[in-house]
Amino acid sequence: MINAIDTVLYTGKTHTTGGRNGESRSDDGRLDIKLSAPGSSGSGTNPEQLLAAGWSACFIGAMGKAAIALKVTLPTDVSVDTEVDLGKTENAFFLQARLSVSLPGLDPVVARSLVDAAHQTCPYSKATRGNIDVVINLV
Secondary structure (H helix, E strand, C coil): CEEEECCCCCCCCEECHHHCCCCCEECCCCCCEEEECEEEEEEECCCHHHHHHHHHHHHHHHHHHHHHHHHCCCCCCCCEEEEEEEECCCEEEEEEEEEEEEEECCCCCHHHHHHHHHHHHHHHHHCEEEEEECEECCC
C-alpha cells in the first residue's frame, strides 16, 4: 500500500546525464558530481554509494527522533556504516544492504530499541522494506 503525503517538506531535484558514466547536478548547485560505474577506475561516485550515504544520514536522524521518544541521549559519536550491494541473479539486477550501527556507551538492549525504532520510521528503510534484503547490525 502506498502512503499518500499530506505535506511535502522538501523536494530534492537533480539533473543527470550519461547514466552510470555521467554527471549529476542539483537544481540549487550544492550537488555537482561525476558518476562512474561501480568498480571502474573512473573518478566519480556511483548510485550505490549515494544511496548508502543518504540512507546512513537519514537513519541517524531517525535514531535521534527515537532517542527523544525513548528519553535516551543519543551518543555524539553515533555512526552508521552502510553497504549497498549491486548484484545479479540470472539476467536481473538487484540491490541488498547492510547497516552497521555504532552507538558507543549505550546498553545493547537500549541500542537495539533505538535501531529497531529508526528502521520503522526512516523513510529510506520504509522505501526499501519488502523490496530488498536489509540487515542491520549493532557494532
